């Protein structure tokens with residue numbers, strides 16, 4: 539089996555992931571002061587009114603203004619959203635905002651993930667993930683008759699193709715949240731999706747969003763149960779035939795002792811994507827690496843943390859079938875038998 543090649547520095551193989559993680563390791567905050575280092579980037583007090591009567595407490599910057607309004611207005615018009623309170627994080631692909639849901643929804647605070655316009659988006663090499671995936675339309679369903687034309691446009695990166703790829707990327711995140719949430723996964727509740735944004739339940743409180751596992755120092759007695767919960771979610775995804783494909787301590791939120799997995803646009807189809815096995819191994823290696831580093835005493839007892847490769851093989855066989863290596867071997871054997 540050939541190794542995956544990535545031409546993007548946020549994509550690398552498990553062995554490199556370990557090295558990278560060591561290099562970038564930051565001092566851990568005091569566990570009793572977990573929230574102290576969390577900074578909310580901008581927060582304003584006086585609500586301002588945007589076009590169309592949409593009131594926001596958060597003051598968007600000039601270049602963010604139109605994009606934010608356009609992306610969230612539909613949620614406001616549908617009676618889902620009443621205020622944008624603060625930006626939680628500006629990521630590579632999207633900004634996430636803490637918002638107040640409309641009181642009629644009973645949802646309280648919600649998180650709005652607003653995808654950047656293509657021009658401002660740091661494109662990752664998403665072809666690796668798209669391979670074997672259906673193109674999803676704004677209603678979350680696969681494209682029908684138009685599929686071939688759309689796939690061609692996406693490949694050629696025409697304006698129409700970029701738009702279709704953008705929508706499909708976002709809808710994969712939304713429909714994955716729906717699937718996992720509906721089957722008991724530890725993921726945010728997906729409230730609604732629009733062409734450029736999705737609304738989901740918010741982890742955190744009025745002041746601070748939940749930190750990611752990467753930002754907290756977990757207690758040693760929590761490590762085992764938290765790892766098992768991450769593993770339960772990896773298995774749940776595999777039982778639906780999918781792999782997260784960007785799983786790490788950065789995409790696992792920690793709030794009130796519990797974890798929640800986030801950030802799903804790049805999920806891959808385990809059966810259809812030729813690199814899915816390696817991608818799963820990378821996810822598992824990053825998670826195991828985090829727990830082995832942060833709970834070294836438990837690591838001595840947890841053989842699975844020290845053997846992500848073995849764990850990947852076992853999970854793959856349980857949920858998907860033969861590993862690529864086993865498949866290659868049995869195909870080679872068949873081939874030889876044919877020759878005799």
Ligand SMILES: Nc1ncnc2c1ncn2[C@@H]1O[C@H](COP(=O)(O)OP(=O)(O)OP(=O)(O)O)[C@@H](O)[C@H]1O
Nearest residue numbers: 627629630631632634649726739740741747800801
């Ligand atoms: N439901 C939520 N509740 C609270 N905070 C959230 C929620 N969803 C996302 N966040 C915050 O927003 C950040 C970015 O979200 P996400 O990882 O989905 O987007 P991204 O653009 O892929 O970001 P990155 O490039 O940093 O991975 C998360 O790291 C987390 O801090």
Ligand SMILES: [Mg+2]
Nearest residue numbers: 629788789801
């Ligand atoms: Mg992320």
